[in-house]
Amino acid sequence: MPNDPILVADGVHRHFAGVTAVDVEHLAVERGKITALIGPNGAGKTTFFNLLTGFDRPQAGSWSFDGRPVAGLAPYRVARLGMVRTFQLTKVLGRLTVLENMLLGSSRQSGEKLSYAILPLIWKSRDRSDVARAMEILGRFKLDAKAADYAASLSGGQRKLLEMARAIMSEPTMVMLDEPMAGVNPALTQSLLHHIKDLKEQGMTVLFVEHDMHMVRNVADRVVVMAEGKIIASGAPDEVLSSTAVVDAYLGAHHDTDLRKLIQEMDS
Amino acid sequence: MDILWNSLREIITPTTAAYALAAIGLNVHFGFTGLLNFGQAGFVAVGAYGFAISVMTFGLSAPLAVAVTLVLAVLYALLLGIPTLRLRADYLAIVTIASAEIIRFALNSSAFASWTGGANGLYNEYSGWLKGSNPYPSGVLTLGPWTFTSNDLWIATVDWLVVALVAGLVYLLVSSPWGRVLKGIREDEHAMLSLGKNVNLYKLQALVIGGAIGALAGILYVQPTSVQPFDFGSRMTFNMYTMLILGGAATVFGPILGSMIFWVVMRFTDELVTVGVEAGLFDNVTQGSQLRFVLVGVALVLLVVFRPQGILGNRTELSFDAK
Secondary structure, three states: OOOOEEEEEEEEEEEEOOEEEEEEEEEEEEOOOEEEEEOOOOOOHHHHHHHHOOOOOOOEEEEEEOOEEOOOOOHHHHHHOOEEEOOOOOOOOOOOEHHHHHHHHOOOOHHHOHHHHOOHHHHHHHHHHHHHHHHHHHHHOOOHHHOOOEHHHOOHHHHHHHHHHHHHHOOOOEEEEEOOOOOOOHHHHHHHHHHHHHHHHOOOEEEEEOOOHHHHHHHOOEEEEEEOOEEEEEEOHHHHHOOHHHHHHHHHHOOOHHHHHHHHHHHO | OHHHHHHHHHHHOHHHHHHHHHHHHHHHHHHHHOOOOOOHHHHHHHHHHHHHHHHHOOOOOHHHHHHHHHHHHHHHHHHHHHHHOOOOHHHHHHHHHHHHHHHHHHHHOHHHHHHHOHHHOEOOOOOHHHHHOOOOOOOEEEEOOEEEEHHHHHHHHHHHHHHHHHHHHHHHHHOOHHHHHHHHHHHOHHHHHHOOOOHHHHHHHHHHHHHHHHHHHHHHHHOOOOEOHHHHOHHHHHHHHHHHHHHOOOOOOHHHHHHHHHHHHHHHHHHHHHHHHHOOOOOOHHHHHHHHHHHHHHHHHHHHHHOOOOOOOOHHHHOOOOO
């Protein structure tokens, strides 16, 4: 059991007209660690993400972040508390530049208040320091050369990077990544892996949804397995990924040989 | 040549200024925030009638009447926005177009005729403050190739000053971090929520500001003329969208340039039709004026084909898919 949980959820239940999507009895995410949320398609991982971040409302359940109850809070309030998410289908702001995307990640810019907007004296210096910080983060993600380009001109992989960089810009305590590797080419996968580990080194907690077992084994400190809305296993990657329940969950939902091969690889 | 000069005169008329102002308000909604307001004419009507009734029925002074009118516009925007902005964009479109029509029918009906004049509208007994402050010499004044009555020129001067002032204010707003949040909301609301922005509050602020600008435009619109309920139909809103797209949405000067071009083209086609009638090309003016809208339609189609981003718009923005 984690001894210092940053996120604790209990009895979270969400059903859509009789179909149970999420039915989680208990989940605790350890502070400063990387936790992977895995499970077959339709297991309810993304729905669970949406619930935790306020983008969807459950029929029942309570959860707390950093000791504060956050169930029922609007998504922007959850984000302001330091729990920032990305999306499975990347949401970059296409007709804004890469730099503008980053600046929007900045929190507590007083110029975002209507009453201060027409007084640049109040927000200009903050904007300048934000630009410097944004360029530094973009440099780490090798996007600094693209700063003045429209975000819509980025490739799919670059968009994933931008979304992650933008989340970091808001100085979160916990980053929730919904399938950060989906649709990303193998070369970029390595770079993304590196960035996720980097988040931990900077003291952030990471919870991410992933299908690629190789990657999960590589970066995760803990693994949580969902199937049919329930958490069926959790623990260290090695022990969880060799458990028969997990293998059953994947084999029960998938019959394609690729996954069989994958599990054989993992067991060998 | 007379045709050309007569048409170009439209660049500085009060009507062009009033439409430019209302289109600036609509640009705050549609161009910068992505709000589909199909009822900007409703805000303009609130402005025109709010001012005229404040002065004529309640005897308020002009500055006070302007203040009352702006408060009414803010309340109207809140009434429209609070229930609908939480919902998807199309709901705001339905509610704004419907409520603008409700306003127009209510103003047109005889039920409130003692205030609104019903279908007759209101004669101009409310612009005395403006005419009284006219510093220009009386009579007919010449400005370049054009002549104006003293009052018309003064009203045009005041109108364009207001347009310049509001355009400057909108420029400051949209180039601030606040304006950046609006553009972010236009692109993706969920992304903005995930970054901790109170999306509904920003949308409400944008609706109120753009609506208040629309009401201000309504006040300007009726100063040189009388108040006619027929003017505030859906066509007024769609003309404003035309101007916005013509000049370039999400630019500060786009709506102003759009309004100028729109009215010049309208006048030019009108003059052409008159010439055609005189030359015996058409049987009567009605037949000719139908042709006028055909000409305007052709001009618009050509614009969308050859310059879809508008005159001032940025073409690269359009080379990407919307999402």
